[in-house]
């Protein structure tokens with residue numbers, strides 16, 4: 001795959017962004033590579049969007065839901081399923097214009113100490129030095145809220161956020177909360193995230209899917225979001241496998 005300028009998006013007839021374009025674009029996702037360490041990751045010159053968070057938060061499932069592919073990223077009810085950085089390329093007509101990165105989760109108690117330490121180093125390095133990193137999506141189980149490790153991660157990326165790195169917190173598995181619990185979780189995590197963008201997300205109920213897809217599109221195509229173009233075809237409305 002080569003990299004090239006992205007296709008132009010089209011606003012819907014109303015002038016508002018059309019989520020079908022973002023969803024169609026996300027459906028082009030293909031496995032690119034897997035790397036246990038930063039030095040094994042290929043350099044790419046297109047925007048990269050990383051999915052981070054505690055083990056079992058739902059990162060891989062979220063990627064599968066957004067890309068409308070059942071088994072693109074490995075999701076499992078066994079925490080610690082994702083062990084390396086997995087990259088997925090995006091782009092119409094085989095022209096890569098962005099990359100999604102599925103990162104291993106942290107905070108899983110059963111992981112041996114050395115592995116935990118190694119992983120913290122790899123992730124810290126990745127978040128601080130990956131040149132084409134454009135945005136970070138932090139996934140968090142709202143029943144746990146932002147934990148100490150999430151807060152450490154926020155501290156690590158803060159300098160880059162101040163320099164323009166985009167950042168979004170997703171409260172995953174929102175299908176497990178009633179309306180009152182969801183509202184409470186949102187306001188607590190909004191406070192914790194220091195005014196950062198926080199949204200409810202459910203792969204099971206498809207809550208927040210199109211909205212998040214639109215964010216991803218906008219981050220990857222900042223110069224194009226305002227320009228008109230040809231609408232893309234939407235991908236099938238697949239439901240992910242949920243077994244939690």
Ligand SMILES: Nc1nc2c(ncn2[C@@H]2O[C@H](COP(=O)(O)OP(=O)(O)OP(=O)(O)O)[C@@H](O)[C@H]2O)c(=O)[nH]1
Pocket residue numbers: 053054055056057058059060061062074075076077078079080081082083103104105106172173174175176201202203204205241242243244
């Ligand atoms: N109810 C519900 N379960 C979900 C949702 N998203 C993910 N899950 C479940 O949560 C479990 C963990 O999902 P994963 O996507 O593998 O989590 P992960 O964050 O990638 O985990 P690691 O790779 O270990 O870091 C699986 O059993 C999923 O089916 C959701 O929106 N609702």
Ligand SMILES: [Mg+2]
Pocket residue numbers: 059060061074075081082102103104105
């Ligand atoms: Mg995973």
